[in-house]
Amino acid sequence: MIEVTAEKCTGCRLCEFVCSFVKEGYFRPERSRIRIRRWSKEAVSVPLLCFQCDCRACVRECPVGALSWDETKKVVMLDLSKCKNSTQGVRCYICRDSCPFDGCHIPLEKGIPRPPVICDLCGGDPECVKVCFTQAIQARTRS
Amino acid sequence: MGYTGKVLRVNLSDNAFWVEELNWEWAKKFVGGKGLAARTLLGELPPKIDPLSPSNKIILATGPLCATTAPGASKYVLVTKSPATGLFLDSYAGGQFGCELKLAGYDMMIIEGKASKPSYIFVYDDEVEIRDAEGIWGRNCHEAEDLLKKDVGDRDAKVMVIGPAGENLVRFACVNTEYYRHHGRGGAGAVFGSKNLKGIVIRGTQGVEVSRPEEFSRVVEEAIQQVVDSPESQFATSWKGGGGTAEIVDWSYEWGGLPVKNFTSGEFDVGKVNVKAAEPYRISVQACAQCPCACGHYVKINTEGLEGPEYETTALLGPNCYVDSFPEIVNLNLLCDRLGLDTISAGNVVAWAMECFEKGIITEKDTGGINLSFGNAEGAAAILKQIAYRRGLGDVLADGVAVAAKKIGQGSERFAMHVKGLEIPAYEPRAAPSMGLAYATADRGACHLRAWPIGAELWGEYWLGAHPVKLDRSKPDNKAQVVVHQQHYQAYRFSAITCDFLFMDMELLAKLIEAATGFSEVKDWRTVGERIVTVTRIFNIREGMSRKDEVLPERIYSEPLKGGAADGQVLPKSHFEYMLREYYEIRGYDQEGRPTKSRLEALGIADLADYLPA
Numbered sequence: 055m056i057e058v059t060a061e062k063c064t065g066c067r068l069c070e071f072v073c074s075f076v077k078e079g080y081f082r083p084e085r086s087r088i089r090i091r092r093w094s095k096e097a098v099s100v101p102l103l104c105f106q107c108d109c110r111a112c113v114r115e116c117p118v119g120a121l122s123w124d125e126t127k128k129v130v131m132l133d134l135s136k137c138k139n140s141t142q143g144v145r146c147y148i149c150r151d152s153c154p155f156d157g158c159h160i161p162l163e164k165g166i167p168r169p170p171v172i173c174d175l176c177g178g179d180p181e182c183v184k185v186c187f188t189q190a191i192q193a194r195t196r197s
Numbered sequence: 198m199g200y201t202g203k204v205l206r207v208n209l210s211d212n213a214f215w216v217e218e219l220n221w222e223w224a225k226k227f228v229g230g231k232g233l234a235a236r237t238l239l240g241e242l243p244p245k246i247d248p249l250s251p252s253n254k255i256i257l258a259t260g261p262l263c264a265t266t267a268p269g270a271s272k273y274v275l276v277t278k279s280p281a282t283g284l285f286l287d288s289y290a291g292g293q294f295g296c297e298l299k300l301a302g303y304d305m306m307i308i309e310g311k312a313s314k315p316s317y318i319f320v321y322d323d324e325v326e327i328r329d330a331e332g333i334w335g336r337n338c339h340e341a342e343d344l345l346k347k348d349v350g351d352r353d354a355k356v357m358v359i360g361p362a363g364e365n366l367v368r369f370a371c372v373n374t375e376y377y378r379h380h381g382r383g384g385a386g387a388v389f390g391s392k393n394l395k396g397i398v399i400r401g402t403q404g405v406e407v408s409r410p411e412e413f414s415r416v417v418e419e420a421i422q423q424v425v426d427s428p429e430s431q432f433a434t435s436w437k438g439g440g441g442t443a444e445i446v447d448w449s450y451e452w453g454g455l456p457v458k459n460f461t462s463g464e465f466d467v468g469k470v471n472v473k474a475a476e477p478y479r480i481s482v483q484a485c486a487q488c489p490c491a492c493g494h495y496v497k498i499n500t501e502g503l504e505g506p507e508y509e510t511t512a513l514l515g516p517n518c519y520v521d522s523f524p525e526i527v528n529l530n531l532l533c534d535r536l537g538l539d540t541i542s543a544g545n546v547v548a549w550a551m552e553c554f555e556k557g558i559i560t561e562k563d564t565g566g567i568n569l570s571f572g573n574a575e576g577a578a579a580i581l582k583q584i585a586y587r588r589g590l591g592d593v594l595a596d597g598v599a600v601a602a603k604k605i606g607q608g609s610e611r612f613a614m615h616v617k618g619l620e621i622p623a624y625e626p627r628a629a630p631s632m633g634l635a636y637a638t639a640d641r642g643a644c645h646l647r648a649w650p651i652g653a654e655l656w657g658e659y660w661l662g663a664h665p666v667k668l669d670r671s672k673p674d675n676k677a678q679v680v681v682h683q684q685h686y687q688a689y690r691f692s693a694i695t696c697d698f699l700f701m702d703m704e705l706l707a708k709l710i711e712a713a714t715g716f717s718e719v720k721d722w723r724t725v726g727e728r729i730v731t732v733t734r735i736f737n738i739r740e741g742m743s744r745k746d747e748v749l750p751e752r753i754y755s756e757p758l759k760g761g762a763a764d765g766q767v768l769p770k771s772h773f774e775y776m777l778r779e780y781y782e783i784r785g786y787d788q789e790g791r792p793t794k795s796r797l798e799a800l801g802i803a804d805l806a807d808y809l810p811a
Contacts, residue, residue: 061481064435064482064483064484064488064491064493065483065484066484066485066486066487066488066489066491067293067296067486067487068266068487068488068489071264071265071266071487072266074404075265075266075410075414078404079406079410080404080405080406080407080410081264081265081266081404081405081406081407082300082402082403082404082405083264083296083300084300084401084402084403084404085404092293094292094293094375094376094377094483095339095342095343095376096502097377097480097481097482097483097493097495097502097504098481099483161402162402163402164321164322164323164324164402165321185266185421185489187425187436187489187490188435188436188491
């Protein structure tokens, strides 16, 4: 899992840029699996991402069964062919809204929701962690 | 790539907008940011227009490295004709707005005309709206940013706004973004105000591609490593203990560079305003987008907080006005931020008014009862409010120190500390004479960022290519070539656009830009840099600038500094003129500071000769 120490986050968003670059092939923070929520006025930034938690509300509540738990990889997987967001004009936010940690992100495109993006830990060696110099996000083995 | 290839043009008079294709030939020649916007402004503005008329334009430009992982490259530039100088103006801000503009799909945004009533522009990718801002007009910058975010109903939208100072056309009004970041210098806020434009809100959900992704990734990794390892970036790197630009206060004081009492002295109790004085109030650190260092220290005093105060603000609102309390400086900083005033010019103007007050040139009758003695922070706050609302004496001061001194006279011009109408920032040129040349020849007026030869001068040596150049603080020799060299690389960095505080090799930066854009033409940073410096000079010459404007205030030449590390120093006029002559010679300018046609040809911009008046 990726452990977050929000006090250390400077809101530089290098993690967002790297994530979208690795996952999408170009720089598009809107589609990043990790997102920084900033309160600019108060100078506070908090990284939001999937913690692979045990509640798995997203998996349980997805009405079309597009999300599943991969027991070998220990991450939430998305079956793109099942999610109806953007492809069939459905505007569904259930996975996002069900997550207690705001870890599941629905990217918007011109205001239309796309399928969710969820952190898969880059197969165990997360790229975002490598650009976080303040160590606000750190890779940890789950105990 | 590295570019989105699109330019958004908004015409406020016609309530219209459209998208144009980026001029690719110019992108190759000028890279982006400053260069591209300067070339565009030169081509689009008729000469000698009033900067506060609808004919002026505002250009927001990003560079090819914006919205990528390139370190410190989220900066973007606002280019316009300055109401402070009547010349070219480029002013940079960090934060998140630049990335958002690029992610909305635009390399540049050009705003022209004038709205019929207070308005703001809302951009959501390719949807653009000019919206009513009548309910927000009059609000301070922080309130306005809150209200605009609420109005568009998107917490991820990025905002830039002006405050009352911009609305009232104060010639050193700034534009605020993300609360604590500013297009500070040169009065861009007044250009917004003159267009009835309260602000711009942007939300971008698109992406940026680079030409050679693998190579780009590799070079970025090298660049980030170099930036965070570089001793020069140390002060900006918070997680290595860097205290931000506040660290410069002590350093500057040590060699006599810190201006005290309107540039008369170098003696000050810096312990009351330096980074140690700030320490007890510091709460958190925030970065601009794409920055691995993070230099924005957030301080909180009672219930009020802000990111800062930065070195320039501290020096000019503090020692230069003889205010010797850190909390008072924070208050003045916050006041300027909310009113939308550039803290550098504000501190300089207030200090000048204080000197006039102490000399009896201005009295309490003029100030409406405000005591403007040096050191009186309350007086400073009261006069800043007068300035922002153009009330009483504030109406005179709101035009900047050059115009105010001309109006008030009585010898006050001698100590009006400006070059070309832009107030001098916080490095005393008598203590580092090369900085005098940098101020005098900077395109936007007295500016510490177009070249910053102080480090080289204090060190006594500067590497130009393969050989070192010797510099001596007491002699004018060799300084021009350092200033020329730095102006070129700064112009290049300002087109990329990367931050001043993050130091990476120019060759490495060039490699980054090449990997992003795929253009080999952009690699030759010296030529690109000189090209950009030439474009802005042609702009200024067309506006009537000549050698007579490239001078320093009389005080610098003839009044010895009193106290501090550079006690007794002047910058003799003969030394200054020697440096300037050398500077013109190196650049191949004639005696009036005009570039020659042959130089334009060599730089591949022969067509620009048409813009030079006969």
